Amino acid sequence: MIQSMTGYGKSVVTFNEKKINVEIKSLNSKALDLSTRIAPLYREKEMEMRQMISKALVRGKVDFSIWIEKDASLDATPINSALVENYYHQIKDIAAKTGMPEPQDWFSILVRMPDVMSKTEAEVLTDEEWAVARGGVEQALQALVEFRKQEGAALYNKFSEKLDNIGSLLASIEPYEKSRVEKIRSRIVEGLKSIPEIEYDKNRLEQELIYYIEKLDINEEKQRLANHLKYFRETMNDGIGQGKKLGFIAQEMGREINTTGSKSNQAEMQNIVVKMKDELEQIKEQVLNVL
Structure with missing residues (x-):
C-alpha cells in the first residue's frame, strides 16, 4: 500500500548518565532533501546516519536531529x-x-587564573555508546515509517472515495449522451426547415450529420478514463514509491476529462464534467504527498 511522505519519529535512549535524543520530521519533496543537526560527539558518524535515513525514507524533505542531555551535577566543570x-x-x-x-x-x-576552571579531557565516542545511539536512530526511523504508513492508509481511502465519485459521474453521462445525438439531429433539421427557400440533399445531410456526430462522440474518452481509474487503483496497491507514477496517471485522467468537456455541447454533461474536475483536483493536491 502507498505511504505518505509526511511523518514524525522520536526516540530517547540512555547510555551511562547520558540521555540521547533522536528526532526526525519529513514533508513532501521531489527528492530526498536531508538537513541534519548532530551533537559534536556523533559527527564522525554523520555519513553512516545519512545512509540509514536515505535507505529508510527514500524521498521527502527530512529534518534530523540528535542531541545529548546530561545530569547538570555530573557535567559541572571541575576545579583543578x-x-x-x-x-x-x-x-x-x-x-x-x-x-x-x-x-x-x-x-x-x-579561580580566574588560567586553566583553573577549564576541561582538559576530550570526549571519545566508544563502540558501546555508538551502538546505543545507532539503536536510537533506528527506533526514530521506524516510528516515522509507521507514521507514514498510517498517513498512507488515510490517503488510500481518500483516493478510493474520489475515484468512486469520478466513476459514478462518468456513468451518469450516458443518458444525456444518448439524448444529445437526437437533439443535435432535430435542431439541425428544424433549422433547415425554417428556411424554406433552401433546397438540400437529404442523403448528403445524413452523411454530414453522421460525420458531425462522430466528432462529438466521447466513447473513446470514457473508455480511456475508465482504464485510468482502474490503473490508479492497481498502482496504489503496488507498494511504496508510486507517488510520481500516480501523479502521471492523474494528469492523463485530466486530459480525458478535459476532452470530454470540450466535446460536450450540453449543459447537463458540462456540469458533470465540472464535478469530475473538482474530484480530480483533490486527488492531484494529495498525490503530491505520496511517497
Whole structure:
C-alpha cells in the first residue's frame, strides 16, 4: 500500500548518565532533501546516519536531529585543585620577595587564573555508546515509517472515495449522451426547415450529420478514463514509491476529462464534467504527498 511522505519519529535512549535524543520530521519533496543537526560527539558518524535515513525514507524533505542531555551535577566543570595550590604558593612567594600585600580574597583571584576552571579531557565516542545511539536512530526511523504508513492508509481511502465519485459521474453521462445525438439531429433539421427557400440533399445531410456526430462522440474518452481509474487503483496497491507514477496517471485522467468537456455541447454533461474536475483536483493536491 502507498505511504505518505509526511511523518514524525522520536526516540530517547540512555547510555551511562547520558540521555540521547533522536528526532526526525519529513514533508513532501521531489527528492530526498536531508538537513541534519548532530551533537559534536556523533559527527564522525554523520555519513553512516545519512545512509540509514536515505535507505529508510527514500524521498521527502527530512529534518534530523540528535542531541545529548546530561545530569547538570555530573557535567559541572571541575576545579583543578593542584593548579590552584601551585598558583597560591607562587603568589605568596612573590608577595614575600617584593613586600607586596597578599590578596584579601584569595578565592576570587585563584579561580580566574588560567586553566583553573577549564576541561582538559576530550570526549571519545566508544563502540558501546555508538551502538546505543545507532539503536536510537533506528527506533526514530521506524516510528516515522509507521507514521507514514498510517498517513498512507488515510490517503488510500481518500483516493478510493474520489475515484468512486469520478466513476459514478462518468456513468451518469450516458443518458444525456444518448439524448444529445437526437437533439443535435432535430435542431439541425428544424433549422433547415425554417428556411424554406433552401433546397438540400437529404442523403448528403445524413452523411454530414453522421460525420458531425462522430466528432462529438466521447466513447473513446470514457473508455480511456475508465482504464485510468482502474490503473490508479492497481498502482496504489503496488507498494511504496508510486507517488510520481500516480501523479502521471492523474494528469492523463485530466486530459480525458478535459476532452470530454470540450466535446460536450450540453449543459447537463458540462456540469458533470465540472464535478469530475473538482474530484480530480483533490486527488492531484494529495498525490503530491505520496511517497
